Amino acid sequence: MEKLLPRFLEYVAIDTQSDPYSKTTPSTKNQWDLAKKIVLELHQIGMQEVSIDEHAYIMAILPSNIDKKVPTIGFISHMDTSPDFTGKNVKPQVIKDYDGKDIVLNKRKKVVLSPDYFEDLLQYKGQTIITTDGTTLLGADDKAGIAEIITAMEYLVNNPEIKHGDIRIAFTPDEEIGEGAHKFDVKKFGAQWAYTMDGSQIGELEFENFNAASAKITIEGKSVHPGYAKDKMINAIGIANEFLSFLPVTEIPEKTTGMEGFFHVHHIKGEIEKAEIELIIRDHDKEHFEARKELLQDISDKLQKKYGDFIQLEIKDQYKNMREKIEPVFHIVEIAQEAMESLGIEPIIKPIRGGTDGSQLSFMGLPCPNIFAGGHNFHGKYEYVPLESMEKAVMVIVKICELTAIQIK
Structure with missing residues (x-):
């Protein structure tokens, strides 16, 4: 878990802003910079069948360590950041033991992250908060999700006593411009269902969207x-x-x-x-x-x-709204809910006021609820993420893998 924060800080330093007017996939060349780094890291932590295609879709597998057949499940996050606000030269600030007061993001520009306006900040008093420097977005949407998935896979590799079936992971380009799933090879991915790690505050669990x-x-x-x-x-x-x-x-x-x-x-x-x-x-x-x-x-x-x-x-x-594709297999939501509750996290089940790759993937044959990645105030200079929320997300992934192996016969 000690690698989670440095891993995330390395990812957000890479500009991966997508471009809605581009005719290529990925829509910006910079997304390749992060993609290549992820591929190298997946090899380093021991993932198998690591692949990246001509459109920068990354897939890998953590093979089962049990002798019974259980469903293959997956976890997915996207590499791009929103075109709504600049993601160039991100300089994250790490605020340890947050005191519940205003956080000055940029003194010169008078940019302040205040709990008087962003009340959610107060629930993270005493925690470590990662913010912007007031000039860019942060990129927790969805580099927090990427860091969490990779850290969870590394944790499972290093703790083989935790039993699990085949775990597939994938990272996509261009989610922010609505094209993250357009060239996703569901058949190659080979999972019966998956979860996008692309939600906001700790506890979010979503199975319907706009x-x-x-x-x-x-x-x-x-x-x-x-x-x-x-x-x-x-x-x-x-x-x-x-x-x-x-x-x-x-x-x-x-x-x-x-x-x-x-x-x-x-x-x-x-x-x-x-x-x-x-x-x-x-x-x-x-x-x-x-x-x-x-x-x-x-x-x-x-x-x-x-x-x-x-x-x-x-x-x-x-x-489309993925609810109609999730409801027939609602046990996949219940597994995520149980995973959260077992870790002392209160599930917040609500509709997404937006979309994820999972909404399109669900209609492509891969039911895909959405789980919190921990960030707040996406797509702007007030974006932040508590480190403790990211750590909890890692353990939710691990617990889902474990519960799937235990419960599914």
Whole structure:
């Protein structure tokens, strides 16, 4: 377990930000830097059948050490970090014996991680907290998961008295742009089920997620001298603004929680001749999800009728709610729940307000609930992870391996 922290700090120092506009897999070359390091490390700790394909998907196996046949299970994490905030030159700070007060991330920029705003910090008083320096994200999403899986496998290698079946592990690129499972070879992986180590705070155990889609609205305009523009100018910016005005103002990320869905406008650019809006659509309920897509189409049709054929709407489905694939094999959730409880961790079973590789993998034939990796405030400069949460995640992995071997006949 002593290698967990240095391992994590080495991983976050490597910039692996993914790029949603790239046409390659992985979407950025930097992801190869971490991938090659992981492959070398897997060999060093004694993993077998270590492989990396042309798209940087890594797989390995820890062979069974028992003489009975039990299910092959897996653990998966992703290598990339979010394109929403820079992951270049990450300089993590290790705060030992956290005193429950404000943590100054960057004095010069006046960036402070405060429990007055981020109340979850207080539950980690007395623990070791790893933070950013206030200029980048940290990358606990999901390098904490990678460090935990590798550390758990190393622990099992070094403690052969812990009995387990075949354990498969995998690390994927481009999860943050919704493509982490696109080229995942489920047949080669060979597990009956798996767990993504990609959740947030300690105790999280999730088996349902958003239905997700992206949308792009392109508006073509006509620029005319404003003094002579009556009945001639078509201002693409104005139409873009009008389009957004039809969206429900309360159904946005900052005003929704729990099972509530939303529209999230994340990019907008424009001039008179052309404007573009990019947004994502999220909802746990399938019917509500389809209704959201229909609303966008209705708005587009309404504005086309008003202004002419100057508006293009493109909607792309990204992933589905994995609940329907997990419920028929719910014992895989119950094993994870028992593992947590046996370690004194209170399971927090709730829907993911996002997605994981597991949501797509579940529909590809690999049921894949999600387990906490320990981090908080992902995708920004206030991201942090308690070391003790990561240590607990390691032991949850180990316990799941053990319980699967003991309980499954």
